[in-house]
Amino acid sequence: MPTSRNTALERVDALLDQPAETVDGFLDLLGAADQAGPPTGVTQRLMRTTLLPQVYERYWRPALGRALKGPFGPSMAGEVRLATELLGLKPGHTVLDVACGTGRFTRAFGAAVGPGGLAIGLDGARTMLAKAVAEGGPDTVAYLRADAVHPPLGESTVDGICCFAALHMFAEPETALDSFARVLKPGGRIVLLTSARHGRQPARLADSVGGFVSGQRMFDRGEIAASLRARGFTSITERYAGVTQIVAGRLR
Numbered sequence: 001m002p003t004s005r006n007t008a009l010e011r012v013d014a015l016l017d018q019p020a021e022t023v024d025g026f027l028d029l030l031g032a033a034d035q036a037g038p039p040t041g042v043t044q045r046l047m048r049t050t051l052l053p054q055v056y057e058r059y060w061r062p063a064l065g066r067a068l069k070g071p072f073g074p075s076m077a078g079e080v081r082l083a084t085e086l087l088g089l090k091p092g093h094t095v096l097d098v099a100c101g102t103g104r105f106t107r108a109f110g111a112a113v114g115p116g117g118l119a120i121g122l123d124g125a126r127t128m129l130a131k132a133v134a135e136g137g138p139d140t141v142a143y144l145r146a147d148a149v150h151p152p153l154g155e156s157t158v159d160g161i162c163c164f165a166a167l168h169m170f171a172e173p174e175t176a177l178d179s180f181a182r183v184l185k186p187g188g189r190i191v192l193l194t195s196a197r198h199g200r201q202p203a204r205l206a207d208s209v210g211g212f213v214s215g216q217r218m219f220d221r222g223e224i225a226a227s228l229r230a231r232g233f234t235s236i237t238e239r240y241a242g243v244t245q246i247v248a249g250r251l252r
C-alpha cells in the first residue's frame, strides 16, 4: 500500500538522532538560523534567496551545468538517470539526497525505491525546500532542513547517498564525507557530482580563480576517489566532464 506524505515525514523523523519540528511541509532542525554551517561564499548565499529556487531547476541548473560540464557532459535527465543507476536503488531502499535543492533528484529516487522505500531530501535553504515541497512528487519523498556536513541520522541508516553539485560549497567537505560513510549501511552506495580542476596550466589557474571568486572549492582529479577509498569505499568509478567529476562507490 502506498505510504502517505505524512507517513514519509514521520518515517524520516523516526530516523533522526535529535527532535525536529515540522515547518511548511518539511522537518526543520536549523530553526531560526539562516545558514547551515559556516557560510562559504556567494554561490551558497544565492541558494538561500527567494528568486533562485523559482528558476533553479528549469533554467539555472541546466545552463550552469552545461557550462561547467562542457558539450559532452550528461544532460540533466542523464545526470538523474546516472545517479539512480549508480546508487543501484531497489524497492524498499532508503536514500538520502544531500543538498537536494528543489528536489529534482529526490523525486526520481522516491519513484525508484517504490512504495515501501524512502527518499529523504536534505538541504539547508528554506527557500529551496519550500519549492521542493511545492513541486510534489511520490509519497515516498520527505524533506529535511539540516546541515549537510553533519546529517542528523543514526549510524548505518541509509542504503544510498547522492550529493550532486554541492560538496565544493561545504565549509568542511572532508567531514561531510566522514558523515556520509557513517550514515551509510555496509554495502551502501554513494554518488557525488562536484568540481574537478584541470591538471595543466593555464586552465588550472583559471579554475582556481573561478573557485575562489565564487566561494567554491576546486577539487583535483582523483582527489574525491582517493577520499572515498580512504573511508572504506570500493568499486569506485570516476567520470570527468569539463570542470566536473561524478564519482561513485560502495561502502565495504
Ligand SMILES: C[S@@+](CC[C@H](N)C(=O)[O-])C[C@H]1O[C@@H](n2cnc3c(N)ncnc32)[C@H](O)[C@@H]1O
Residues within 6 Å of the ligand: 036, 037, 044, 047, 048, 061, 098, 099, 100, 101, 102, 104, 105, 122, 123, 124, 125, 128, 146, 147, 148, 149, 163, 164, 165, 166, 169, 170, 171
Ligand atoms: C547547486 S544546489 C544542488 C542541488 C541539487 N543537488 C542539484 O544537483 O541540482 C546546492 C545546494 O546545496 C545547499 N547547501 C549548501 N551548503 C549546505 C550545507 N552546509 N548544508 C545543507 N545544504 C547546503 C544549497 O542550499 C543548495 O540547495
